Structure formats: C-alpha cells, structure tokens
Amino acid sequence: MKAINTFNGIVCPLNRANVDTDQIIPKQFLKRIERQGFGQFLFHHWRFDDDGNKREDFVMNQMQYEQAEILVSGENFGCGSSREHAPWALLDYGFRIIIAPSFADIFYNNCVKNGILAIRLTEDEVNAVMEKAKEPGYRLFVNLKEQDITDRKGFSASFDIDPYWKEMLLNGWDEIAVTLNHEDEISSYENKIAAGK
Template sequence: MEAINKFNGIVCPLNRVNVDTDQIIPKQFLKRIERQGFGQFLFHHWRFDDDGNKREDFIMNQMQYEQAEILVAGENFGCGSSREHAPWALLDYGFRVIIAPSFADIFYNNCVKNGILAIRLTEAEVSEIMEKAKEPGYRLFINLKDQDITDRKGFAADFDIDPYWKQMLLNGWDEIAVTLNLEDEISSYEKKAESIS
C-alpha cells in the first residue's frame, strides 16, 4: 500500500448525498478476483448511458476533472453494502482522498484499509470546497501528519483521524504489513510454544 503524508490534488465535487456502494461500483462489475481494474466501472450508471457513451451532464466527465485525485461528496458517502470493491474502484480510478461530512462506517474502514484517506469535514467546509472546485484546476493541500487541509485561496481546516489509521496510512501499512512487523515476536512465541509441548 502506498504511504500518504503530504498530498495535493485537483478536486472533483460530487454534490450528492447518500451515495451508496452500488452507485459507486454496480454489482454486475464485481466478478474480478483481483483489486485492480475496477476504476473503469466507477459510477458507471452516472458516467455512461445505455450505449456506453459518456454522459455530458456528469461532473467527472468534464475535462477539468479528468485528473482529479480528491473527491468531495455529500453526507453519508459509501452507505449500502459492505463491499470492499467500492474503495478499490475509487483508488483504481485515481482518487487518493475522499472528503465528506460523513461516511458509512464500514465504507470508511474499507477506505483506510486500502490506502484512501477519508476525511470528515463540516457541511459548511464541504460546501465551500465544492463551490471553489467549480473553478478549473482547483487544488487542496493535505497534510496528514498535521491533520490539516488548505488551498491557495484562504481555505483552511483541521480534521480528526483515529491514531491507528493515521499510523497505517503514514507508513503505507495494511493489516498484513502490521502482522509482518511483529514477525520476530511471533517466531519467539512459536519457539516457546514448541518447547513447552
């Protein structure tokens, strides 16, 4: 998993609330067994019409957001099922950071487990970012270590994150990596257990 500390990127404003995991990645695209390749299906029913053509009225299809790496959305983002494919699709598409007033708990945990920094801000702060993100090339600058977000136009906000998830993201660790960091202790325990039996 790629570590994240200081990060800046173009912002894409998705001004919708209660975006569920089936909207993020529709169920018919969940047949892959690897984590890669889901980005092409992200928000499929919103991005494409029935013939597979890009919908001009969907925000992510606008040229100014093609290189966006930060998604800003409305409250209760990631509700619905617990499918881990939703953060896989977001990450594979290119989003490293998602900002919203609130997230579904399981979705939030799936994000941070997969290297996406999910940030909760107030509704007023999210609204301000969405308004500013209408301007082409609008960027946010995020410092995970200091837990703050700024832009070059006077916006500044602090955010909270559980110390455990912060450590995981700063180091680029997933749960397997955490286990491997304890390899010496595990080996010592196993040797001790063998000598007792």
C-alpha cells in the first residue's frame, strides 16, 4: 500500500449525494478475485451509455478531469452494501483521496484499509471546493500529518482522522503489515507454546 503524507492532485467534482456502492462499481463487474482491474468499471452506468459510449454529460468524462486523483462528492458517500470492491475501483481508477461531508461507516473503513484517504469536510467547505473545481486544472494540497487542505486561491480547511488510521496511511500499512511489525513477538510466543511454556 502506498503511503500518503503530503499529496496534491486535480479535483473532480461529483455533485451527488447518497452515492452507493452499486453505483460506484455495479454488481455485474464483481467477478474478479484480485484488487486490480475494477477502475475501468467505476461509475459504469453513469460514464457509459448502453452501447458502451462515454456519456458527454458525466463529469468524469470531461477532458479536464481525466487526470484527477481527488474526488469530491456529496453527503453519505459509499452507502449501500459493504463491498470492498468500491474502494478498489476508485483506487484502481486513480483516486487517492475522496472528500465528502459524510461517508457510510463501512465504506470509510474500507477506504483507509486500502490506502484511500477519505476526508470529511463541512458541507460549506465541500460546496466551495465543488465550485472551484469547475475551473480546469484546479488542485488541492493535502497534508495528512498536519491534517489540513489548501489550494493556491486562499481555500484552507482542517480535518479529523482517527490516530490509528492516520498512522496506517502515513506508513502505507495495511492490517497484514501491522501484524508483520510484530513478527518477532509472534514468533517468540509461538515458540513458547510449542515448548509447552
């Protein structure tokens, strides 16, 4: 998992509330067992028509957002089922940071476990970013260590994150890596058990 400390990226505004996991990655594309390859199906029914052509009216299909790595959206992002494929699809597409006023709890946890920084800002702050992101090339600068977000046009906001998730993201650890950090202690314990102590 790639660590996140400071990050800057182009912002794509998805001005929709209650975006659920079936909209993020429709169920018919959940046939893979690996984490890669889901990005091509991200927001499939919104991005493509029935013939597989890109919809001109969908924000992510606009040229100015092709390189976006930060997604900003409305409240309750990631609601619906608990499928971990949703953050896999977002990450595989290229999004490292998602900003919204609120997230579904399971989705939020799945994001940080998979290396996506999900940031809660106030509705007013999200609306301000949405408006600014209409301008081509609009970028945000995120500092996870300091827990703040800025742009070059005077916008500034701070955000909260659980210290555990913050450490995981700063170090690029998933839960397996955390376990392996205690490998010596685990081996010592197993040796004691094997020796009957």
